[in-house]
Amino acid sequence: MRNILVTGGYGFIGGNFIRFLRDNFPQYRIVCLDKNGYASNKNYVAGLCDKEYRFDLVCNKKLDMLFETEDKFDYIFHFAAESHVDNSIKDPSIFIQSNVVGTQNLLECFRKAKYGKMIHISTDEVYGHLGQNDPSFLESTRINPRSPYAASKASSDLLCMAYINTFDCNISITRCCNNYGPNQHSEKFIPTIIKSLSKNKKIPIYGEGLNIREWIHVNDHNLAVWAVATKGKNEVYNIGSGVELTNIELVSKICKIMDKGLDESAVFVEDRLGHDFRYSIDCSKIKEELSYEPLYTDFNEQLKELVEEYV
Numbered sequence: 001m002r003n004i005l006v007t008g009g010y011g012f013i014g015g016n017f018i019r020f021l022r023d024n025f026p027q028y029r030i031v032c033l034d035k036n037g038y039a040s041n042k043n044y045v046a047g048l049c050d051k052e053y054r055f056d057l058v059c060n061k062k063l064d065m066l067f068e069t070e071d072k073f074d075y076i077f078h079f080a081a082e083s084h085v086d087n088s089i090k091d092p093s094i095f096i097q098s099n100v101v102g103t104q105n106l107l108e109c110f111r112k113a114k115y116g117k118m119i120h121i122s123t124d125e126v127y128g129h130l131g132q133n134d135p136s137f138l139e140s141t142r143i144n145p146r147s148p149y150a151a152s153k154a155s156s157d158l159l160c161m162a163y164i165n166t167f168d169c170n171i172s173i174t175r176c177c178n179n180y181g182p183n184q185h186s187e188k189f190i191p192t193i194i195k196s197l198s199k200n201k202k203i204p205i206y207g208e209g210l211n212i213r214e215w216i217h218v219n220d221h222n223l224a225v226w227a228v229a230t231k232g233k234n235e236v237y238n239i240g241s242g243v244e245l246t247n248i249e250l251v252s253k254i255c256k257i258m259d260k261g262l263d264e265s266a267v268f269v270e271d272r273l274g275h276d277f278r279y280s281i282d283c284s285k286i287k288e289e290l291s292y293e294p295l296y297t298d299f300n301e302q303l304k305e306l307v308e309e310y311v
Contacts, residue, residue: 003031004075009045011039012179012183029050031070033052058098060108076118081152084149111169128145130280137238138238173235177214179216180302193251205251214243215245238285244280
C-alpha cells in the first residue's frame, strides 16, 4: 500500500500519470492537488483519485493543513507548473509565483514531514538551446535558461538541489523533452496543428519553422518518472526519445495524416522573442542505471492515433 500525492493532477502530464498509477497500482491511495486553472481538466481523472484538493501551491497555509490532515506520503510527484512559454513572456510574475514560490512551499512541507520521496518534474528548457550539430544535453550540462518559464523551472530545480544538500531530503529531478498525447491543452503545438486543420484554419508557425524539438509520448515520460521514483537516486535524470523534428516537419506529418496540403495550411508568423533553436536530450543515464526503455517508439503511428482521438 502506498499513499501518493500528485500535484498538478488535472493537467496534461499529471492527469496521465494518475491514470498510469490507477491502471497499474489500483491498490495505491492517490491524493490529487490542483489549483484548477485554465489548463486543468478535472474530468480526465474523475473517479480515479481517493482525495482531491483544489488550491494553489502559493497558499502555504492550506498546503500546511493538507500535510497535517493527510497521512504521510510515500511519494510526492510534483507536476504542478505554469508551462506555456508565450504566457511567461507576457507576464513572468505568474510563473515565478507558481513555479518558484509554489515549489518552495511544497519543499518546506516535505522537509518538515521527514518521510517519503519527492520527484520534481522539470524540463529540458532549463539547459538553454543547442546548435544544429551540438551534442545532446547531459545531466551535467550547465543550465542556461533563456525564457522566463525556463528560468522559473531552473530556479525550482536549484531549490530542490539545495534541499537535497542542506537538509538531506530524498528528492529526484527529472528533465524531459516535449510531450505529446491525449488530453493536452489546445494552446500547445500539436493540438493547435490538429485543431487548425480540422477547422480549415491556417497553422501559425514561428519564424521559418526550422526550430527543432524532441518529442516523447506522455506515457513513456510517466513510465520514466515512475522508474526514477522507485529506483532513482537524489540526482537529475534526463528523459528523452531521440525523435527530433523541425516544426515544419511536424506540421507536414500531421498535414499528411489529415490529407491536407502544407502550403495552403501553414502561415509563418513573427518569431517568438528569445526562441530557442534546438532541444535534444541524452537519456543514456536513465536507461543504463534504471533499465528504462520507452514503449511508444513508432512516432508516426502514435501521431495517427492522436489525430484520430483529437478529431
